[in-house]
Amino acid sequence: MASATNSPSVKPAGRLNAPSLRQRIVLSCTLLLLVIVLAQSVAAWLTLEQMEEDLIDQILDQQIEYSISLSQRSTEFAPPNTPDMQLYRIGIGETAPEVPTRLAALPIGNHEMHDNGRELHIAVRQDNGHRFILAYDVGEHETRLRTLGFGMLISAFALSAVFLLIILFLSKQLTAHLDQLARQVEHRTGDEQFALPGMDREILAVAQALDRYAEQHQRSLDRERNFTADISHELRTPLTSIRTDAELLSALPELCEAARKRALGIIGTVDRVNRLTSSLLLLAREIKPALLEDVRLAQALREAWPLLLAQHGRTATLDIQAPETVVVRCDPSLLALILRNLLENALRHDATGMIDCRLEGSRLIVADHGPGFLEDDLARLFEVGQRGKSLTGHGLGLAIVQHVCMASGWKLTAMNGATCGAEIHIDFGETLTSP
Secondary structure, X not given: OOOOOOOOOOOOOOOOOOOOHHHHHHHHHHHHHHHHHHHHHHHXXXXXXXXXXXXXXXXXXXXXXXXXXXXXXXXXXXXXXXXOEEEEEEEOOOOOOOOOHHHHOOOOEEEEEEEOOEEEEEEEEEXXXXXXXXXXXXXXXXXXXXXXXXXXXXXXXXXXXXXXXXXXXXXXXXXXXXXXXHHHHHHOOOOOOOOOOOOOHHHHHHHHHHHHHHHHHHHHHHHHHHHHHHHHHHHHHHHHHXXXXXXXXXXXXXXXXXXXXXXXXXXXXXXXXXHHHHHHHHHHOOOOOOOOEEEEHHHHHHHHHHHHHHHHOOOOEEEEEOOOOOEEEEOHHHHHHHHHHHHHHHHHHOOOOEEEEEEEOOEEEEEOOOOOOOOOHHHHOOOOOOOOOOOOOOOOHHHHHHHHHHXXXXXXXXXXXXXXXXXXXXXXXXXXXXO
């Protein structure tokens, strides 16, 4: 069977994996907002931390100055009335066992120290022959600062979530016309305009460009179809005359046998040119199924087979493995066309004289026992002019089958058989039923 590849159905390039414009807008805006909010939160937290440090130093200074003033007015030692502060008074040159060594060795000034997981702020002063050491456990300040930081972080993420929803809504509004335009392009069947009232200026420019392109493309198609139709018409008249003359010439009784064979050869050549012209004309047209009927698949296969055997002048067997009750809802002329082309293709490349046609589910499989497909040819399935290993034929048969299948909503695929030969599969889908 002629080499072929799978159906060249047009798929949106990377449609499932392509990045979404809406997603990129949402992600970019959300990340930018999150960075801004987090930066502001960090700046605010650092500012609060510095203010807290200044407050702690202020409390230490005020408390130790107050304690020193009390000691100046009274000989009794008066420590701060709070569990977070511990005041020590040591005479110059004296030692006090109750004062931790690390505290006693600190110079005059304010200090920070960590002791058993606690952060201590320490103020050291000297007055009237005594050293005053005030240790302040700032755990309460640290707890308040951590709570505030955690609250700011939660607020930042909550604010980002709110803005995410807002950006999602706005991006959906911004890309709504793009989605609408994409649906128009995908489902356009007639001369509908892509540009519609109410579109944004940028989307309208794209839609108008698509309208201009569609118009140019349609004009190009019309020129090609008119040219093909004119050529076909111009060729048919002289070809008909040539065939008629050749038939009359072959019927002359006084004609020698060699001349009669030459006349019959001319008739066969004219018939091949006519089929080629009809194929080109069919490919140039936009096929649409006309009158839909229920056609018995097995009967249609049997009716197409004898004509092919007579045309090719050979004997072969068609093995049909399909129930007689199976019908296809279709245009009978289009179904007959694709069955004829598939059977002819199989017959041309078969090596055993046996062509198999079997029905598996909704798929009709036409298989031969020839050399099968080349791997390189499988990349160019059903292209116009594709003939694979064989140099016979004009390379339009399978292209026409693909053309008709696409117009009828059927799926066409090809592969090599499990043991030998090649297979063409037509999935009729819901158009195939078994009453």
